[in-house]
Amino acid sequence: MSRRLELRQVSKSIGDVDVLAGITVHAEPGEFVSILGPSGAGKSTIFRLLTGGLEGHDGGIDFDGRPLADARRPFAFMPQHDALMPWRTVIDNTALGLEVQGMSRKAARDKVAPLFGEFGLAGFEQKYPAQLSGGMRQRAALLRTVVQDRAMLLLDEPFGALDALTRTGMQRWLQTMWDRHRWTVLLITHDVREAVFLSDRIYVLSGRPARVLREVAISLPRPRKDLASPEASAIEADILDTLLDPQPAQRT
Amino acid sequence: MSQSFSAAPRIVVLFAKVGPALLSVGTLVLAWELYARISGISPTTLPAPSRVLAQAIQQRQALFDNTVPTISATLAGFACSLAVAFILSVLIDFFKPLRRALFPVFITSQTLPLVAIAPLVVLWFGFGLTPKIMLVALVTFFPMLVALVQGYESTDRDISALLSSMGASRMRIFVLARLPSSLPYFFAGLRISITYAVVGAIFAEYAGAAKGLGIYMLNAKNNFRPDLVLAAVLVSALLTLALFAATVLIQRAAMPWERLDAARKS
Ligand SMILES: Nc1ncnc2c1ncn2[C@@H]1O[C@H](COP(=O)(O)OP(=O)(O)O)[C@@H](O)[C@H]1O
Numbered sequence: 001m002s003r004r005l006e007l008r009q010v011s012k013s014i015g016d017v018d019v020l021a022g023i024t025v026h027a028e029p030g031e032f033v034s035i036l037g038p039s040g041a042g043k044s045t046i047f048r049l050l051t052g053g054l055e056g057h058d059g060g061i062d063f064d065g066r067p068l069a070d071a072r073r074p075f076a077f078m079p080q081h082d083a084l085m086p087w088r089t090v091i092d093n094t095a096l097g098l099e100v101q102g103m104s105r106k107a108a109r110d111k112v113a114p115l116f117g118e119f120g121l122a123g124f125e126q127k128y129p130a131q132l133s134g135g136m137r138q139r140a141a142l143l144r145t146v147v148q149d150r151a152m153l154l155l156d157e158p159f160g161a162l163d164a165l166t167r168t169g170m171q172r173w174l175q176t177m178w179d180r181h182r183w184t185v186l187l188i189t190h191d192v193r194e195a196v197f198l199s200d201r202i203y204v205l206s207g208r209p210a211r212v213l214r215e216v217a218i219s220l221p222r223p224r225k226d227l228a229s230p231e232a233s234a235i236e237a238d239i240l241d242t243l244l245d246p247q248p249a250q251r252t
Numbered sequence: 253m254s255q256s257f258s259a260a261p262r263i264v265v266l267f268a269k270v271g272p273a274l275l276s277v278g279t280l281v282l283a284w285e286l287y288a289r290i291s292g293i294s295p296t297t298l299p300a301p302s303r304v305l306a307q308a309i310q311q312r313q314a315l316f317d318n319t320v321p322t323i324s325a326t327l328a329g330f331a332c333s334l335a336v337a338f339i340l341s342v343l344i345d346f347f348k349p350l351r352r353a354l355f356p357v358f359i360t361s362q363t364l365p366l367v368a369i370a371p372l373v374v375l376w377f378g379f380g381l382t383p384k385i386m387l388v389a390l391v392t393f394f395p396m397l398v399a400l401v402q403g404y405e406s407t408d409r410d411i412s413a414l415l416s417s418m419g420a421s422r423m424r425i426f427v428l429a430r431l432p433s434s435l436p437y438f439f440a441g442l443r444i445s446i447t448y449a450v451v452g453a454i455f456a457e458y459a460g461a462a463k464g465l466g467i468y469m470l471n472a473k474n475n476f477r478p479d480l481v482l483a484a485v486l487v488s489a490l491l492t493l494a495l496f497a498a499t500v501l502i503q504r505a506a507m508p509w510e511r512l513d514a515a516r517k518s
């Protein structure tokens with residue numbers, strides 16, 4: 001089976017700023033992969049390249065074994081801030097992607113409505129985003145993402161703006177959902193514990209210009225309940241060392 | 253949302269909002285009334301508010317007949333101005349260089365003194381509705397255009413990025429994101445422009461008209477009837493307030509989510 005997504009030595013400069021310096025990253029079908037790196041490293045830039053928000057780069061990007069340019073919109077993207085439209089009700093926000101795909105508003109609503117229970121949003125269909133809690137907003141944004149039925153999910157720091165308790169709850173909930181649906185996921189985060197808890201593999205990026213410092217496979221058994229198990233803590237400490245090491249060049 | 257607020261009777265809430273304004277206006281009117289009575293100043297120089305009100309009631313038919321053309325001119329001029337501002341704002345949003353080409357012209361148009369322009373426009377277009385529409389449009393068009401263009405620009409970049417990742421065309425992004433994002437700016441512009449619009453219409457009538465509050469004021473002034481001038485001023489103030497209130501109501505109906513946002517931020 002060919003890889004779902006593969007980036008080979010992808011480099012990108014914006015203006016005269018080098019943002020990505022030879023990123024090599026891949027994801028297998030059904031795999032949960034995280035990209036971990038400091039703020040401003042260039043993580044969101046990778047997603048902008050993948051979703052067409054930025055044009056032009058060096059290196060190759062393949063999807064299902066063929067150049068990404070030949071693939072038809074294979075990604076469902078969740079931007080860094082939830083990007084819910086304040087003027088749309090929750091159900092119309094979650095149905096947005098289907099509407100853009102050409103479905104009528106009625107058909108799109110009928111398709112998302114049955115999923116509200118699973119996403120903990122039952123009863124909030126006709127509310128506006130301003131009436132939701134932070135965690136519910138993220139679940140609505142995630143529902144809007146997965147309902148598009150794309151081959152792969154791109155999640156940009158989905159829980160970055162949440163308080164610690166809500167974030168932990170959302171991480172557990174996302175793991176349960178992923179176990180059930182086995183989406184192919186590329187997750188961006190700067191939270192080491194979150195990456196260890198959720199991922200099959202983690203790429204650790206340097207600061208700008210971003211390079212891959214390390215690739216870490218997480219073989220902890222699933223479902224993972226204990227965030228503070230000795231094994232998980234050891235991996236976490238190890239990755240933190242890499243991120244905080246002032247001379248990443250000495251590592252291999 | 254605040255529960256304590258909605259629990260209070262509506263009338264109390266309403267009074268808490270408009271009470272201070274009523275109080276300050278009331279104090280002013282009272283001081284004026286007292287001054288006019290005590291100082292013994294001639295009513296042909298400064299009539300007391302009670303006299304203005306009495307005259308307004310007595311002349312209500314004439315005032316009404318002259319208010320209707322002013323309302324028509326205001327609304328017709330404002331509608332034209334809105335339509336043109338909207339079309340141009342869309343063109344500018346899709347073709348940015350247009351902005352640099354057109355804005356200097358419009359900014360210059362805003363610096364023209366109405367006193368000089370109004371008689372000229374009447375001279376060119378006669379005493380009918382056309383010159384009034386043009387003057388109302390002149391004073392309201394640019395504020396509305398700026399409000400709309402700024403409103404489009406205020407669109408959340410993440411929302412645009414999201415829509416284009418979904419495969420939305422530029423036109424689709426405009427309709428789904430940029431247009432709704434401009435609504436708060438649009439209504440802010442509307443509230444300001446509608447007050448300019450009334451002033452613009454009265455100015456145009458003042459420069460020449462068969463009927464209208466502007467020409468009514470001019471005639472009253474020439475007949476040494478400041479009480480009637482002020483009665484017409486009162487009517488135009490009430491007209492402006494009513495139009496302002498109408499925009500607030502329309503905004504509430506058009507943007508039901510806005511008050512939730514405000515409640516969340518406070
Ligand atoms: N439009 C732009 N112009 C110039 N520099 C940019 C632009 N967009 C992003 N950058 C730079 O690229 C770097 C990476 O941005 P980003 O991918 O958003 O980082 P991250 O998501 O890792 O926090 C930032 O340090 C920023 O300075």
Ligand SMILES: [Mg+2]
Pocket residue numbers: 043044045080156
């Ligand atoms: Mg980012």
